Amino acid sequence: xxxxxxxPSMDCAEGRAANLPCNHSTISGNEYVxxxxxxxxxxxQYIIHGLKNNETNEMASLIITEDRKSSTLILPHATLRDTxxxxxxxxxxxxxxxxxxxxxxxVKP
Amino acid sequence: xxxVAQSPRYKIIEKRQSVAFWCNPISGHATLYWYQQILGQGxxxxxxxxxxxxxxxxxxxxxxxxxxxxxxxxxxxxxxPAKLEDSAVYLCASSRLAGGETQxxxxxxxxxxx
Numbered sequence: 001x002x003x004x005x006x007x008p009s010m011d012c013a014e015g016r017a018a019n020l021p022c023n024h025s026t027i028s029g030n031e032y033v034x035x036x037x038x039x040x041x042x043x044x045q046y047i048i049h050g051l052k053n054n055e056t057n058e059m060a061s062l063i064i065t066e067d068r069k070s071s072t073l074i075l076p077h078a079t080l081r082d083t084x085x086x087x088x089x090x091x092x093x094x095x096x097x098x099x100x101x102x103x104x105x106x107v108k109p
Numbered sequence: 110x111x112x113v114a115q116s117p118r119y120k121i122i123e124k125r126q127s128v129a130f131w132c133n134p135i136s137g138h139a140t141l142y143w144y145q146q147i148l149g150q151g152x153x154x155x156x157x158x159x160x161x162x163x164x165x166x167x168x169x170x171x172x173x174x175x176x177x178x179x180x181x182x183x184x185x186x187x188x189x190p191a192k193l194e195d196s197a198v199y200l201c202a203s204s205r206l207a208g209g210e211t212q213x214x215x216x217x218x219x220x221x222x223x
Contacts, residue, residue: 043113043200043214044152087151096142096165097212099151 004088009104012082018075020103022088025069030092033064035073037084038102044087047073078107111135113215115201121221127189130218134182134203140164142212143176143186144200152200158184191222 005023012018024033034049048055048062050071055062061074075082087102114133122128134141140159144152155174156166161181169176173192178184188195198217204210 041216043202043217044212046211046213049211096154096157099153101149101151 004090004100006086006088006100006103008101009106011106011108012075012078014080014107014109015077018073018078018082018105018107020073020075020086020088020105021070022073023070024088024090027068027090028092031090032092033062033068033071034089034091034097035060035062036087036089036097036099037082038087039081039084044099047086078105080107080109083107113201113203113213115199115215115218117218118216119219119221121223122191123223124193125190127187128191128220129185129187130199130201130220132184132186132201132215134184134201135213138203138205138213139181140204140206140210141178141184142202142204143184144202144214146198146200146217148197155186188220191220193222196220196222 032049032051035047036044038044048057048060050062050064064071083106085102085104087099089097116131120128142157143155145155146152155169156176157164158178161178174188176186198219200214200217202212202214204212
């Protein structure tokens, strides 16, 4: 599976957009980009996933570069409840998930 | 829709004791996963079941860890005997189908081995 690189931590002001980057320069053509987050003392929560095209749902937007070597998760209006560790995972559809250390996002008032 | 249920939420034991964790997946989900999450790290897959069969247990320390999903629904993960380094959160997840599907996680069981 391709490895991902994420910054260990980021801060964001409440109400502003949070842009979380992920590098996956060795991604293969059949590997999807998944994002999960883990709020303190809870299990990971699915956010969004994509293959090539940008994706949007009620939680976030996922922007994947044309060469697919990096992506950005966007939380359009961050709230204090978005404070969590965010994991970027690349995997083929039929493979299990390998979590890295993720990015610890702190949303500040 | 009810989520993934796990019990107990917390457990404290002494080393060399045994412990068991229980997981009930989302109704109708065929695939069940157990993960171990050590403090400060991401979750690590221990074992994956498809219905009542094991799909992947390559990262399960089989000398002390065992898991079963006898009727293809709920599952039990056991550690016997426990070591200090087993202190972690044990997460259960389920997905509708095998592989590739979105996984839904339970709240986890926090184990402390003294």
